[in-house]
């Protein structure tokens with residue numbers, strides 16, 4: 001019988017919650033759902049110098065926003081806890097002791113200073129960097145005496161000097177590494193804290209992780225992990241290294257070229273469905289050509305067999321297009337709620353008019369706020385202020401006619417026929433009428449078509465606006 005699928009993400013809380021974390025979480029989550037498995041979160045915070053509590057909180061908060069729920073984690077606890085590596089130091093120590101007693105690891109007493117000089121020496125001779133294994137052959141007596149002298153030490157893995165380590169990656173096949181080129185990696189630092197490699201392997205094993213699904217940037221670390229599994233005599237998980245997200249120039253996605261914080265996408269008003277759909281397309285595609293799909297549809301069709309491995313470019317234009325599709329799919333009322341705008345019938349209608357012309361909720365909110373604002377305020381805030389004020393002054397006949405004859409308009413056709421009537425009664429071209437109507441109603445020269453505006457705004461509201469503009473212009 002095959003084991004229950006258990007997957008995890010293991011973020012290091014060192015900064016803003018990253019889109020790359022959401023992308024990897026999404027694939028782990030979908031794979032778990034597809035297989036009736038568990039998706040868990042473990043916090044890898046053993047590097048205490050870079051640790052940041054806010055970052056840990058926000059990673060969980062923004063994954064929750066995306067709806068990628070987990071069944072075990074630092075906030076929920078679970079059978080295999082604690083789920084924060086800083087709280088598991090005693091566990092790693094036990095496993096390090098086991099490797100030491102079996103001679104699979106050794107104590108290294110080299111000082112920071114020696115290691116730095118070694119690196120500089122290797123650098124100057126263009127040699128590959130790495131530990132020269134000075135302490136690998138210390139006798140037991142030598143080790144005891146150094147400990148007795150109170151010398152600090154790290155613990156390193158005794159990497160085989162010959163042979164190969166093979167990473168069998170589900171997406172990439174066998175990747176071979178010469179053991180001779182693998183460093184005798186540090187497993188435990190002198191302060192007793194484990195390194196990433198040790199903690200990561202021990203935790204994946206103890207937490208029953210069946211598939212390690214992570215970004216391809218971890219491939220160089222994986223032979224070290226494979227060697228550790230071997231040293232412990234443990235069965236390896238299935239390795240799945242996902243293509244990393246890239247900037248347009250194909251370099252690894254970075255702050256300087258792309259917004260990478262989930263906060264940014266949340267605050268700009270990208271819908272979580274849109275962001276997830278977009279991230280899914282970075283590594284996977286349904287069999288049809290359809291680019292808009294729900295998580296349920298993805299779960300139904302998902303398999304690592306149809307992943308694409310080409311470097312996926314994080315293209316915000318594409319994300320915008322997807323976001324617009326999802327915005328169009330929401331009701332006007334839902335969009336008001338999502339924008340945090342208090343409901344009114346009028347605002348709901350405005351949303352209906354402008355939602356197809358925006359890419360984000362932020363833009364939508366700006367537009368609704370704009371149409372809802374006092375038109376005179378919009379005029380004086382605009383770069384076209386002078387132009388609009390002179391249109392008002394030059395259009396008194398148009399504005400008088402408009403204000404006195406405006407009927408209660410029920411629909412677009414009625415609005416259009418009123419404008420036609422206006423044109424013929426006043427004997428003026430649309431260019432003389434439409435800008436004036438727009439300026440006194442919304443305080444803008446562009447935006448919504450004038451006839452549309454008349455069909456959206458209640459008559460009383462328009463008259464109130466026109467009067468208030470005139471009052472402020474002439475007072």
Ligand code: GLU
Pocket residue numbers: 009010011012044200213214215218
């Ligand atoms: N702590 C690593 C990270 O920050 C985890 C890598 C892995 O998934 O093994 O991404």
